[in-house]
Amino acid sequence: MRIGVLTSGGDCPGLNAVIRSVVHRAVTAHGDEVIGFRDGWRGLLAGDWTKLDLDAVSGILARGGTILGSSRVQPAQLRDGVDRAREHTAALGLDAIVPVGGEGTLKAARLLSNAGLPIVGVPKTTDNDIAATDVTFGFDTAVTVATEALDRLKTTAESHQRVLIVEVMGRHTGWIALHAGMAAGAHAIVVPERPFDIDELTTVVGRRFESGKRFAIVVVAEGAKPREGSMAFDGGGADIYGHERFAGIARQLADELEHRLGKEARPVILGHVQRGGTPTAYDRVLATRFGWHAVEAAHRGDFGMMTALRGTEIMMAPLADAIRSLKGVSAGRYAELSTVV
Ligand code: F6P
Numbered sequence: 001m002r003i004g005v006l007t008s009g010g011d012c013p014g015l016n017a018v019i020r021s022v023v024h025r026a027v028t029a030h031g032d033e034v035i036g037f038r039d040g041w042r043g044l045l046a047g048d049w050t051k052l053d054l055d056a057v058s059g060i061l062a063r064g065g066t067i068l069g070s071s072r073v074q075p076a077q078l079r080d081g082v083d084r085a086r087e088h089t090a091a092l093g094l095d096a097i098v099p100v101g102g103e104g105t106l107k108a109a110r111l112l113s114n115a116g117l118p119i120v121g122v123p124k125t126t127d128n129d130i131a132a133t134d135v136t137f138g139f140d141t142a143v144t145v146a147t148e149a150l151d152r153l154k155t156t157a158e159s160h161q162r163v164l165i166v167e168v169m170g171r172h173t174g175w176i177a178l179h180a181g182m183a184a185g186a187h188a189i190v191v192p193e194r195p196f197d198i199d200e201l202t203t204v205v206g207r208r209f210e211s212g213k214r215f216a217i218v219v220v221a222e223g224a225k226p227r228e229g230s231m232a233f234d235g236g237g238a239d240i241y242g243h244e245r246f247a248g249i250a251r252q253l254a255d256e257l258e259h260r261l262g263k264e265a266r267p268v269i270l271g272h273v274q275r276g277g278t279p280t281a282y283d284r285v286l287a288t289r290f291g292w293h294a295v296e297a298a299h300r301g302d303f304g305m306m307t308a309l310r311g312t313e314i315m316m317a318p319l320a321d322a323i324r325s326l327k328g329v330s331a332g333r334y335a336e337l338s339t340v341v
Contacts (some may be wrong), residue, residue, distance in 0.1 A: 001026070001030060001032040001033075001095045001096065001298065001299065002032065002033045002034075002035070002092065002093050002094050002095055002096075003022065003026050003032055003033070003034045003035075003094065003095065003096045003097070003098060003295070003298060004034075004035050004036070004037055004044070004049065004089070004092065004094045004096070004097045004098070005018075005019055005022050005023075005034060005035070005036045005037070005052065005068070005097075005098045005099075005100070006036065006037040006040050006041065006043055006044060006068060006097070006098075006099050006100070007019070007040060007066040007068050007069070007070050007099075007100045007101065007124075008040030008041050008070055008071065008072075008073070008099055008100070008101040008104075008105040008108070009040070009070060009072060009101040009102045009103075009104050009105045009124075009125075010070070010102065010125075010126070010275065011064075011065050011066050011070050011275060012102075012124045012125060012126045012136075012137070012138030012141075012142075012275050013064045013126075013137070013138050013141040013142075013275060013276075013277065013278065013279030013280070013283055014124065014137035014138050014141070014279045014283040014284060014286065014287035015065065015066040015068075015070075015100060015124060015287070016057075016060040016061065016063045016064075016065070016066060016067055017060075017061050017137070017279060017283070017284045017287035017288050017291070018100050018122055018124075018137075018287045018288070018290055018291040018294075019036065019052065019057060019060065019066070019067060019068065019100075019291070020057040020060050020061055020288070020291070021287065021288040021289075021290070021291025021292050021295075022034060022052075022098055022291040022294060022295055023052050023053065023054065023056070023057045024054070024057070024291075025291065025292045025295040025296070026295045027053065027054055028054075029295075030295070030299060032295075033051075034051075034052040034053070035049045035050065035051055035052060035092065035094075036049060036050050036051075036052045036056075036067075036068045037049050037068065038050060038068055038069050039068070039069040039070060039071040040068075040069070040070050040071045040072075040073065040099075040101070040105070041071070041073040041078055041081075041085075041099070041105075041108055042071045042073055043068070043069075044085050044088060044089075044097070045073070045077075045078075045081040045084050045085060045088075047088045047091070047092075049092070050068075061284060061288075062278045062279070062284065063278065064275075064276050064277040064278050064279065065276070072104070072241050073108070074240060074241055075104075075107070075108070075241075075242075078108050078111060078112075079111065082111070082112065082115045085112055085115075085117060086115065086116065086117060089117055089118075094118070095118060095298070096118045096119075096120055096298035096303070097112075097117060097118060097119050097120075098119075098120050098121070098122060098294045098295075098298070099119065099121055099122070100121075100122040100123075100124055101121075101122075101123075101124055102123070102124055102125035102127070102130065102136075103125070103129070103130065103322075103323060103326065104241070105121075106121050106123060106130070106306065106319055106322045106323050107323045109121045109306070109319055110304075110319040110320060110322075110323055113303060113304040113319055114304075118298070118301075118303045119303055119304060119319070120294045120297045120298050120302065120303060120305060120306065120307075121294075121305070121306030121307070121319050121322065122290045122291065122294050122306060122307050123136050123290075123306055123307070123308065123322060124136055124137060124138055124287075125138060125139070126138040126139055126141070126142040126169055126176065126274060126275045127139070127169060127170050127171060127172070127173055127175060127176065128173070128175040128176070128327070129170075129171075129172055129173040129175065129326045129327050129328070130322055130326070130327060131321070131322070131324065131325050131326060131327040132306065132308050132317040132318075132321040132322040132324075133306075133307075133308035133309050133310070133317065133322075134308075134309045134310055134311065135286065135309050136286075137279065137282075137283040137284075137286040137287040137290065138275060138279070138283060139175065139176070139179075139283075140279075140280045140282040140283045140286075141274075141275070141277075141278075141279045141280045141283050142168075142169060142176050142180075142274040142275055143176055143179040143180050143183065144280050145270070145273060145274045145277070146166075146168050146176055146180035146184075146219075146270055146274055147179075147180045147183040147184050149166070149268075149270055149273075150166060150180055150181070150183075150184030150186060150217060150219065151184055153166060153217060153268060154184070154185075154215070154217055157215040157216070157217060158214060158215045160215075160264070161214040161215055161263070161264070162215055162263070162264045162265065162266055163205060163215070163216045163217075163218065163254070163257055163258070163261065163263050163264070163265035163266070164215075164216075164217050164218070164265075164266055164267075164268055165218045165220055165250040165251075165253045165254045165257070165265060165266070165267050165268070166186075166217060166218065166219050166220070166250065166268045166270065167220050167221075167222050167248070167249060167250035167267065167268065167269045167270065167271075168180060168219060168220070168221055168222065168270050168274065169221070169222055169270070169271075169274050169275070170191070170192060170221030170222055170223055170224075171192075171222065171223045171243065171244065172192055172223055172326050172328070173191070173192060173193060173221070173223075173326060173327065173328045173329060174189070174190075174191020174192055174193055174194075174221040174223075174224070174328075174329045175329060176221065176274065177189050177190065177191050177219045177220065177221040177224075178191060178329050178333060178334070178337075180219060181219035181337075182336075182337065184217070184219075186217045186218065186219040187204070187205065187208055187216045187217050187218065188201060188204050188205060188216070188217075188218045188219070189218075189219045189220075189337055190218065190219070190220040190221065190224045190249075190253075191221050191224060191329050191334065192221050192223035192224050192225065192328075193328040193329050193334070194329075194331075194334060195224075195225050195226060195227040195228070196224060196225075196226055196227060196230075197226070197227045197230050198226055198227075198230050198231040198256055198260075199230070201218070201253075201257070202256075202257060202260045202261060205218065205257060205261060206260075206261055209261070209263060216263075218253065218257075220249050220250055220253060221249075222246050222249060223244065223246065223249075224249050225249070231252075231256055232252075233252060234247040234248075234252065235247065236248075248267065248269070250267035250268065250269055251267040253265075253267070254266055254267040286309060289307075289309075289314050290307040290314065292314075293307045293314045293316070294307055297316050302316050304318060304319055304320075305317060305318055305319060306318075306319050306322050308322075
């Protein structure tokens with residue numbers, strides 16, 4: 001069999017572990033040949049690829065990023081490129097293509113699968129918002145990095161009697177905010193699934209100072225928004241891929257809370273540090289298992305599917321399920337926090 005792999009969309013720790021695992025399983029168990037497309041779908045559309053043998057993936061398990069590179073391709077470009085993708089697949093003699101990516105990548109994967117290409121998807125996203133799998137790799141690393149940052153920020157916030165508003169990743173969902181905030185004992189956690197009321201948030205943070213505490217940590221997911229009409233808010237607009245271009249909720253919240261509480265409030269934006277660097281052991285294991293199962297699925301002819309973690313087992317889920325809806329923080333999970341806003 002000849003298998004093509006690509007990594008697309010925002011990068012995330014564990015991508016190299018998937019690439020390595022695909023090559024190891026395909027080459028050693030099946031005698032397959034593997035190639036990697038450079039920079040995601042762009043590589044497939046342009047016929048830009050490199051051979052992936054055991055040497056090529058040696059030493060990459062713990063490396064962050066992706067040795068293949070990544071890019072974003074606009075949906076219209078991809079729709080126009082279906083014929084080219086089909087031509088390159090045939091010309092390269094590919095029996096399977098394994099795209100590794102998040103929501104946008106899996107939508108593209110579904111489009112190409114519907115056009116007849118032999119696709120086996122692997123989901124990734126630091127945001128952990130893909131509904132068809134319990135967990136995506138990259139999430140554990142992001143939570144670990146954010147938790148460590150929050151632990152550090154607490155000590156400096158306390159020294160200076162500040163309110164620190166810490167913005168973490170999470171375009172549509174607040175999983176990183178919820179988990180890192182819970183792990184670090186944040187005093188308020190604000191998520192996109194639950195538009196916040198600035199009066200309530202002010203009360204929660206204010207109560208902490210009234211009780212004699214001299215600092216507060218608020219964790220906010222980048223996609224969080226105030227309840228309609230409750231506070232002036234700059235939404236930021238959209239980029240060329242249709243993704244929201246956030247205008248900085250932490251900065252806006254810090255200004256508002258400082259004004260309302262009369263306490264110094266500073267924004268801290270963790271940004272891409274959350275998805276850079278080496279993956280945690282959990283993410284390496286999940287990514288490695290996904291790669292292994294993707295190869296097995298290709299050999300069974302399970303196309304139009306993607307790997308998914310359900311409980312402790314890896315299953316195959318239809319790509320259609322992956323893109324149907326996002327997995328948000330449920331009211332039940334949010335209610336488990338003691339200080340909710
Ligand atoms: O989709 C994952 C994610 O980490 C989002 O939380 C974030 O908004 C986005 O990627 C940012 O990616 P980039 O800066 O590469 O556009």
